[in-house]
Amino acid sequence: MTARRLLTSSNLLGAALVAVLLLLPNLTTAFFVNFVMTQTFILGLAAATIVFLAKYGGMTSLAQFLLFGVAGFMFGNAAQETGSRGLNLGWSPWVAIGFALLVTVAVAFVLGAIASRSTGIYFLMLTFVYAVIGYFVFAQIVEISGPGGITSIQRPDFLGPPVRLYYAGLLLSVLAYLGFRAAGRTPFGLALQGVRDDPVRMASLGFNVRLYRTLAFSLAGFVAGLSGLLNVWWNGQIDPASIATGPTLILLIIAVIGGITSFEGAWLGAFVYVWVFTYLRDLPLIDEIGITEARFNTVIGVIVLLIMVLSPEGLTGIVQRLRRHVGARITALQGPALGGSPSTGKRAKESGGMAT
Amino acid sequence: MSKLRRRTAPAASLAAALVLVTAGCGGGDDSAGLPADQQGSGGTAAADGDGVKLGILGQCEGPFGGFHEDAAAGTTLALARFAGATSNSSTSALDGFSGAEAAGTPIELVGIGCGDDTADRILQEVRLLVEQNGANVIVGPLSGDEGMAVAEYAKANPELTVLAGISGSQEQTLQIQAPNYFRFYGDGAIWNAGLGDLLYHQQGWRDVAVIADDYSFGHTSAAGFVADFCAVGGDVTHRVFPPLGTTDYSSYIAQLPNPDEVDGYFWAVGGTGTQAALEAFINSKGDLTGDQHAGNLFFNPDLAQALGSDIAGAHIGGFATLPGDVMTPEIEEYLASADATWESIAGSLSGNEPAPPSTAAAFGFFYGYYTAGVALVEALEAVDGDISDVDAFHAALAGLTLDLPYGPISLDENNSGVVDVGLSRLVVDDAGEVVQETVAIVPGVDQSFGGTFSPDTPSPGRDFPACDERDLPWEGQATPVVDGVPQS
Numbered sequence: 001m002t003a004r005r006l007l008t009s010s011n012l013l014g015a016a017l018v019a020v021l022l023l024l025p026n027l028t029t030a031f032f033v034n035f036v037m038t039q040t041f042i043l044g045l046a047a048a049t050i051v052f053l054a055k056y057g058g059m060t061s062l063a064q065f066l067l068f069g070v071a072g073f074m075f076g077n078a079a080q081e082t083g084s085r086g087l088n089l090g091w092s093p094w095v096a097i098g099f100a101l102l103v104t105v106a107v108a109f110v111l112g113a114i115a116s117r118s119t120g121i122y123f124l125m126l127t128f129v130y131a132v133i134g135y136f137v138f139a140q141i142v143e144i145s146g147p148g149g150i151t152s153i154q155r156p157d158f159l160g161p162p163v164r165l166y167y168a169g170l171l172l173s174v175l176a177y178l179g180f181r182a183a184g185r186t187p188f189g190l191a192l193q194g195v196r197d198d199p200v201r202m203a204s205l206g207f208n209v210r211l212y213r214t215l216a217f218s219l220a221g222f223v224a225g226l227s228g229l230l231n232v233w234w235n236g237q238i239d240p241a242s243i244a245t246g247p248t249l250i251l252l253i254i255a256v257i258g259g260i261t262s263f264e265g266a267w268l269g270a271f272v273y274v275w276v277f278t279y280l281r282d283l284p285l286i287d288e289i290g291i292t293e294a295r296f297n298t299v300i301g302v303i304v305l306l307i308m309v310l311s312p313e314g315l316t317g318i319v320q321r322l323r324r325h326v327g328a329r330i331t332a333l334q335g336p337a338l339g340g341s342p343s344t345g346k347r348a349k350e351s352g353g354m355a356t
Numbered sequence: 357m358s359k360l361r362r363r364t365a366p367a368a369s370l371a372a373a374l375v376l377v378t379a380g381c382g383g384g385d386d387s388a389g390l391p392a393d394q395q396g397s398g399g400t401a402a403a404d405g406d407g408v409k410l411g412i413l414g415q416c417e418g419p420f421g422g423f424h425e426d427a428a429a430g431t432t433l434a435l436a437r438f439a440g441a442t443s444n445s446s447t448s449a450l451d452g453f454s455g456a457e458a459a460g461t462p463i464e465l466v467g468i469g470c471g472d473d474t475a476d477r478i479l480q481e482v483r484l485l486v487e488q489n490g491a492n493v494i495v496g497p498l499s500g501d502e503g504m505a506v507a508e509y510a511k512a513n514p515e516l517t518v519l520a521g522i523s524g525s526q527e528q529t530l531q532i533q534a535p536n537y538f539r540f541y542g543d544g545a546i547w548n549a550g551l552g553d554l555l556y557h558q559q560g561w562r563d564v565a566v567i568a569d570d571y572s573f574g575h576t577s578a579a580g581f582v583a584d585f586c587a588v589g590g591d592v593t594h595r596v597f598p599p600l601g602t603t604d605y606s607s608y609i610a611q612l613p614n615p616d617e618v619d620g621y622f623w624a625v626g627g628t629g630t631q632a633a634l635e636a637f638i639n640s641k642g643d644l645t646g647d648q649h650a651g652n653l654f655f656n657p658d659l660a661q662a663l664g665s666d667i668a669g670a671h672i673g674g675f676a677t678l679p680g681d682v683m684t685p686e687i688e689e690y691l692a693s694a695d696a697t698w699e700s701i702a703g704s705l706s707g708n709e710p711a712p713p714s715t716a717a718a719f720g721f722f723y724g725y726y727t728a729g730v731a732l733v734e735a736l737e738a739v740d741g742d743i744s745d746v747d748a749f750h751a752a753l754a755g756l757t758l759d760l761p762y763g764p765i766s767l768d769e770n771n772s773g774v775v776d777v778g779l780s781r782l783v784v785d786d787a788g789e790v791v792q793e794t795v796a797i798v799p800g801v802d803q804s805f806g807g808t809f810s811p812d813t814p815s816p817g818r819d820f821p822a823c824d825e826r827d828l829p830w831e832g833q834a835t836p837v838v839d840g841v842p843q844s
Contacts, residue, residue, distance in 0.1 A: 005578065083531075085815070139570070139599055147817050148501050148572045149475055151508050152532075203511040237505060241474040280482065297417075 021170050025163050034162040038234055039274045041169030042214045043226035043254055044267030045176055050255040051266045052180045056189055057216045058119060058196035060260070063111060063127035066253050068105050069220045069243030071228030073138060074100035076150035076238055087143065093156035101225045108221020109214060116213035119199075131248045140241040149239030153232045160169035169230055176223050177263055183219070192216050198239035253304055259314025268315050276300065374437070380667070407462040410724070411469060411485030413496025413506065418473035419601050419627030420499055422704040423451060423721045427521055428468050429694075429713070430722040431495045431699050434729025436697045440464055446526040446699040447710060458733045458743030466491050472497065473600065473627075474506035482509055484676050487515060492743070494518045495728045498721065500525035500544070500573030510534040515746055519731055522676060522724030525572035526579070527815045529772035530803055536746075538753050540727040540765050541676050541720075542775040543803050544573050544624070545580025545816065547652050548673040549777050550798035550834045552585025555650060555671060561585070561619040565612050567633070568624035569679060570597035572815070577624035579816030581673070583808045585622075586823040588705070588831060591699065593618060597818055602629055605636035615641055615648060623651035631662055638663070645747060646670045646782060658707065660782065660790030668784045672792065674777035676720035676727070677762045679792035681840040690761035691717055727765060727773075732760055763797075770811075774802045779834070797842055 025033045034076040046068050053059040077087040078096035091099065115126045138145040159165050193211050196204045199209045232238050241247075254273050258265025280299060311317040387802065414427035429449035435441035441456035441606070441833040443449060456463035466489040469481030478497050485491040494516065497506050503523025510518040511534035518537045520528065524544035554715035555561040564585060568574035574597065582592050598608040605625075612621065638644060646669025660667050678687075694701075694717035702708045704714025715723045731753060736743070738752035755765040777798040785791045804810060806828045814820045836843045 021844070035483055035487060142817065147570075147575065147815065148504070151475075151504060152511075235476065236478055236508060237475055237479070239475045240503065242476045243503075244474075247476075277480075 001153075010025075017279050018170075018174060025166065030162075036271075036274050038162070038166045038169050038230075040267060040271045041166070041173045041233065042227055042230045042234060042270075043196075043251065043273065045169070045173055045230070046224050047251055047255040047258065047270055047289060048176055048180060048263055048266035049224045049227075050252060051258075051260055051263055051340075052183075053216060053220050054255075055261050055263075056184055056192045056212045057213060059115075059213065059217070060124050060252075061127045061217070061220070062124060062248055062252060063115075063130040063134070063227055064204065064224045064236075065243050066131045067108050067224040068102050068228035068231065069134065069138065069238060070155075071100045071104040071225035072238040072242070073145055073150065075151045075229055075232055077144055080150065083133070083152060084145050085148075085238070097156075097229060100229060101222060104225030104228070105218050105222050108224075109218045111302075112214040112217025112221070113210070115217065116210040128245075128248075129201035131245060134243045136238055138243065145240055149237055149242070150188065150252040153236050153238070155233035159233055165230065165234055172226055172230065173267060176226075180223075180263055188212070250300075255314075256313040257304060257307055257314055259311075259316035261313060262316040265314050265316040272303075272315065273300070276303065314326040370579045375596040386676050407464065407741075408458075408493050408732070409464050409466045409491045410705070410732075411467050411482070411489060411491030411494045411496075412465070413471060413478060413481055413485070413498070413502070414470040414495060415498045415502070416470040416474060417477075418499075419629065420473060420721075422499060422628075422708055424470070425701060425708070426703045426716050426719065426722040427496065427498055427725045429698070429703065429716060430521075430725025431715065431729040432699055432725045433694055433713075433722075434733065435463060437567075437693050438730060438733040443697055448702065456502075458736035459739075461733070461736050461741035461743065463736075469496065471496075471502050473499045473502065475501050477508060478502040479505050482506055486513065492516060493678070493732060495725060495732070496521035497523050499523055500528075501571050503528035504532060504572060507532040507534045507537045512757065517743075517746070517749065519728035519753075520724075521728060522721050523573070523786065524576060525816075526576040526803055526809060527572060529770045529817060530809060531811055533770055533811060535771070536750055537712050537730065538728075538750075538767065538771045539773050540731045540758060540767070540775045541623060541724045542674070542754075542777065542801060543580075543772060544577035544652075545583065545773060545805065545809065546773075546801045546803055547675055547777060547829075548577060548580035549584055549801040550796060550830055551650060551652070551671060551779055552581055552583075552590060552742050553588050553828075553831055554779055554796060554834065555620065555629070556585060556588045556590045558764070559647065559671070561590060563591050563618045564622055565594035565596070565618050566592055566622045566624070567594075567596045567598070567608065567612060568622075568630065569600045569626060570818075571600045573626070574600070574624050575816040575818070577673075578622070579809070579821055580805070581622050581624070581650075581652075581822060583821050584828065587808075587826045587828045589825055590823075595818060598629070598633070600626065600627070600629070603632055605629070605633040606640060607634045609633070609640045611636075612641070615645065620648045620650060623649065625651075631659055634659070634663055636668075644670075658705075659784070665784050665788070665790050668782045670780065670782045671795075672780045674779060674798075676723040677718055678778040678797075679780045679794050680718060681792070682794050682837065682842075683842045684761070686761040723762065727758065727760060730760065731756055734758065763799075768802045768804070770802050770803070774800055777801050794837040794840060796836050798830045798834045801830060 049064045050061055053061050075096050078089045078091045078099045079093055080086055080088050081090035082088060111130055115123055118126055148174055159168060173349050191207055195212045203209050254269040255266055257272055258269025307314055364668045377510050412428055412431055414424045415421055416424040432443055432453050435453060435456045438806055439456040439458045441453040443453050447449035452465045469485050470479055493688040497503055498521050500523055503520055503525050504527050506518060507528040510516055514536055520539040526543045526545055529539050566578050568578035594666045596608050596611045598605055605833040644666040646667045650671040650675030691714035694713035698713045701708035701713040702710050705715050732757055735753040740748050743749045754767055754771055757764055765773045765775050768774055778794050779796045780794045782790050782791045783793045805825055808821055808826060
């Protein structure tokens with residue numbers, strides 16, 4: 001029974017996807033692997049934390065890039081041995097990784113505890129304030145951020161060749177994807193969803209609503225920290241501008257493009273963003289219609305707008321609707337003999353609920 | 357069961373997208389299958405004998421986004437003059453060029469990168485140019501923090517050759533010291549060499565407040581002025597550093613002393629912030645008294661038009677070019693060659709509106725990229741067009757002395773330019789216009805400032821260098837300029 005449950009088409013497709021991704025360095029260019037896909041994993045991982053908080057906790061956070069930056073800056077300070085930037089603590093990479101994640105989770109816990117009282121637009125704005133304050137903290141307190149960022153950050157030896165960073169991104173993405181989904185079925189995740197749906201009732205049942213929100217925020221912070229570590233290893237430097245409001249909003253845009261209630265959407269959105277950034281400008285004649293490098297942000301804006309108009313649930317919502325549409329057509333063609341109608345209706349209802 | 361099935365679609369779409377793109381990107385590419393750790397960054401194309409694949413790093417967004425055309429045009433002009441290039445457009449350099457060849461080696465433009473003044477973005481741009489488009493020579497970037505990021509990238513990719521565009525931070529050459537990163541112009545500190553000396557001895561300044569952008573170029577520029585002004589006995593009483601890209605400068609202006617409390621102000625607020633900062637000063641401290649202000653690259657005719665003639669009297673540190681009142685046959689030839697290459701160029705000095713190309717060519721942003729282009733051609737000729745030996749090519753670059761329209765440029769041991777610095781002043785001409793007039797030229801300035809700055813000293817910052825008296829090689833050595841003629 002267990003084996004049969006595992007052999008679903010969904011799981012098989014997921015396994016096939018991972019297999020393709022594992023083989024990708026042998027299938028395509030080094031640039032595509034090391035630039036496009038590695039960046040996709042880094043941004044997807046960070047965007048997935050937004051999805052996690054929004055999907056299970058009803059909290060749309062704009063502070064995830066700040067936590068991503070905290071991890072990067074802390075690693076830079078701890079691991080660098082020499083230079084005129086940062087604290088140059090010169091610790092071993094493993095200690096530096098632990099330190100960076102510890103500080104990130106601690107910051108996430110404190111920020112989460114403060115924000116745990118608010119929801120909806122107030123939570124969004126409060127976390128945006130975090131992002132702005134965080135930027136200025138790193139821009140102004142140059143002892144921990146530069147001045148002008150920490151450069152020449154070396155990745156640990158075990159991640160030497162760039163392709164290993166790609167595999168690290170893939171591994172962490174798979175773990176985060178499975179972990180976040182599994183978290184939704186744990187008592188913690190179920191309680192968190194209860195807090196999302198009816199905090200008053202949950203509180204009256206004895207659940208500590210604020211604690212659940214704070215812990216969720218801390219967990220998301222931990223994963224954002226992992227993403228931040230991958231980023232400094234990939235980029236070799238981190239700058240206060242890396243976590244300014246622009247990149248912060250881009251991360252939210254990535255989550256929205258993919259579909260903010262779908263974990264797959266985080267990576268899909270990241271992939272679309274990186275792909276558009278990388279390749280769209282090289283399309284023949286694209287500059288003839290006024291889309292030059294300088295218009296790139298406009299292009300992203302138009303794409304987001306189109307996706308939002310077509311589907312508030314993002315790209316995954318579009319795919320889901322297409323699937324339902326095709327499924328309904330097939331059911332209609334096959335006729336009532338297969339008994340498709342009742343379940344189709346039920347499925348549509350469930351999907352609608354998912355989008356809320 | 358239906359829940360699980362419902363999740364099939366997104367997974368399938370992601371898989372399909374990946375497979376499609378993988379197929380699209382992998383097909384027909386020579387480097388397909390190349391292990392990522394062996395990926396050639398720069399130099400692969402050169403080693404294959406494909407000639408120079410050139411990438412230009414400009415900046416099309418951010419505080420210096422208005423200089424994108426200037427950057428591309430500067431390099432294009434050098435290749436048009438000395439490598440037979442033809443611009444693909446008569447009104448813009450951003451459309452690229454064709455037909456460039458030096459010492460039998462073709463120079464192909466593979467892309468123009470678009471920065472936004474952040475290190476993250478310029479790293480993405482340089483990676484696109486090098487790792488995707490196969491560039492083995494990069495000209496650029498434009499701005500200070502970008503320069504440090506690209507220098508670090510060059511250091512990690514020794515096969516690549518980078519000729520900096522006009523990025524003025526000191527650290528990119530003095531501290532980072534990438535052997536394949538070359539800067540054929542001065543840094544932000546160099547551009548203020550001699551300015552403090554002049555203001556102290558000729559204008560009687562003793563106490564000065566400094567306001568500079570809070571990033572590497574602002575720090576470097578302020579450091580040059582502080583080192584120079586304090587060297588001769590002056591005192592810097594205030595140092596204020598607003599973040600780059602600030603739009604409301606009022607809170608930073610409030611931190612400055614009033615005009616009756618200091619002898620002058622040194623400004624290193626650039627890009628889109630210059631006018632906003634000076635306007636905030638007027639709102640807070642009253643009208644400008646020109647001879648109480650100094651800065652570098654910040655006072656241009658547009659600014660004077662916006663602020664009025666009160667700004668006349670301000671002193672200006674050097675930049676890459678000399679002001680228009682110094683006109684030698686070499687400069688005239690250079691400007692004429694720009695006019696012969698395009699019908700018009702929408703450079704920053706014309707407000708990004710079409711104007712005679714010589715207008716853009718006379719400005720430092722254009723010229724910095726021009727010097728890089730000239731260096732590329734001369735280095736190719738020095739190695740007979742053979743860049744398969746990258747070390748020899750780099751040695752040739754490091755050994756160049758360029759005879760350029762605005763003065764000769766050679767490189768120091770850190771591959772940074774040793775240049776002549778032109779100091780100037782804003783004056784009102786006969787037509788009532790505020791124009792720049794050269795007052796002195798400080799010859800042969802290098803970035804060490806007589807030992808003030810070295811690879812072992814901290815990077816220029818909010819507190820470094822301290823305001824101490826020190827010996828500077830050029831103190832009292834400036835060549836006066838009268839009516840555009842150096843009095844040597």
